[in-house]
């Protein structure tokens with residue numbers, strides 16, 4: 046599928062009456078170039094791509110977008126390099142398919158790297174194509190989706206390809222908080238190439254066919270003597286469970302594209318738009334939620350599944366979880382309540398008793414900030430005994446990382462509704478969207494316990510040399526309930542669990558008109 050300059054020869058061999066005019070030659074050439082662009086790296090490389098369980102750049106786009114909606118940009122743009130024989134390897138499109146289309150009728154901009162063309166490597170020209178659609182996405186206010194499948198910087202171009210990456214990064218940063226940016230890793234992603242995804246709002250991966258790392262296994266071996274496979278170093282499992290780089294892993298590319306469409310259905314086009322309202326057809330709103338009245342066990346140390354509560358109170362039980370496999374002691378995800386998008390943040394008492402630790406604080410902080418950027422109200426469900434104690438956490442900077450979540454909630458000006466289902470102790474009580482951090486509507490279930498710390502720990506400190514059991518009981522009686530918080534107005538009301546959905550929906554309706562601005566500043570200096 047390489048561009049071969051053979052038209053001139055043909056015109057010489059044609060009989061005079063059939064000679065092609067310059068216009069005909071140009072038309073034929075355009076057709077040829079478009080065909081080359083459509084064929085990518087050619088049939089053989091496409092077959093290899095398919096054999097690896099991967100689709101082509103164009104097949105991915107057609108799965109992502111509404112049928113027939115794709116409008117391509119710079120289809121035949123080609124690189125200008127000639128070093129290392131690159132003048133013989135000039136492909137129309139230069140290894141990336143870019144343009145715009147629709148997802149559920151709303152415009153999105155897309156860049157889809159074509160691994161069959163020079164390994165999808167990023168040249169100066171390839172970067173220019175990406176930058177052009179990024180600029181347009183910013184101009185009109187529409188999400189950007191990048192499907193990454195690339196061997197990284199085009200090695201033959203040297204610094205020019207690095208400059209290309211830098212141009213993309215700069216745009217990622219300027220677009221942050223203005224339009225949703227989503228990266229899907231669908232092949233190798235090495236070197237600096239991982240940083241564009243890392244600068245976007247969400248990075249998704251496909252299991253067994255994608256990986257991300259700053260330096261690959263060979264360099265790791267050479268520098269650190271560590272023997273590690275690409276999969277273990279930077280596969281989907283590693284990044285969705287261990288590092289938290291990946292916000293969600295899909296089993297295959299079809300599921301990935303369907304998943305991105307689903308996520309987009311919850312998001313606004315930009316920070317200038319509201320998220321779409323999609324009323325549920327399910328009569329769930331009127332459904333009996335009495336089962337919630339008994340969901341929290343009597344024994345305060347018995348775990349229960351917070352997800353079951355979340356699924357009961359949202360429309361259709363449909364939660365699009367972000368980082369579901371990472372820091373599972375906190376649940377973050379998008380849902381709808383009476384058709385309006387909300388961001389759900391909920392402690393999960395089934396994991397680590399729902400404690401806030403470094404990973405869960407960072408996970409939730411980033412999610413809260415995304416919601417705040419895009420005016421998505423936050424619904425927070427609280428059941429956590431506080432921040433996780435221990436040297437591992439302290440040595441790794443729990444103070445700094447925990448502060449991120451505190452900062453994110455305190456900074457957020459979107460509607461914030463909070464329900465304490467059980468434990469809300471110590472710094473965690475304050476952090477988890479408390480009244481004191483400008484929570485708009487804060488409630489406690491009758492099972493709530495709101496205090497500085499658990500009764501046993503408190504007795505250890507305040508009853509030294511005295512009867513600790515009695516002190517524990519006293520502390521429990523006084524604080525292991527929501528009464529004091531309600532008396533002070535730190536919660537706005539005590540809520541029957543079965544009323545939770547109705548009350549939150551009413552509050553969200555009311556808070557649509559919320560107007561709150563932080564003091565003018567260049568930007569805050571959040572703890573990083």
Ligand code: HXC
Nearest residue numbers: 163164166195196197198199200201210233235236237238
């Ligand atoms: C130019 C590249 C390329 C690259 C792959 N190709 N990567 N061409 N620049 N970066 C070409 C190959 O030469 C080959 O062309 C074709 O793509 C397919 O590559 P293969 O190696 O045959 O495929 P595979 O075996 O699947 O291996 C894929 C791969 C490997 C793991 C990605 O190609 C690889 O390691 N590439 C180099 C990765 C890398 O180090 N990139 C630079 C990172 S530094 P032919 O014609 O021979 O078939 C970087 C800095 C950016 O990105 C910094 C920004 C701040």
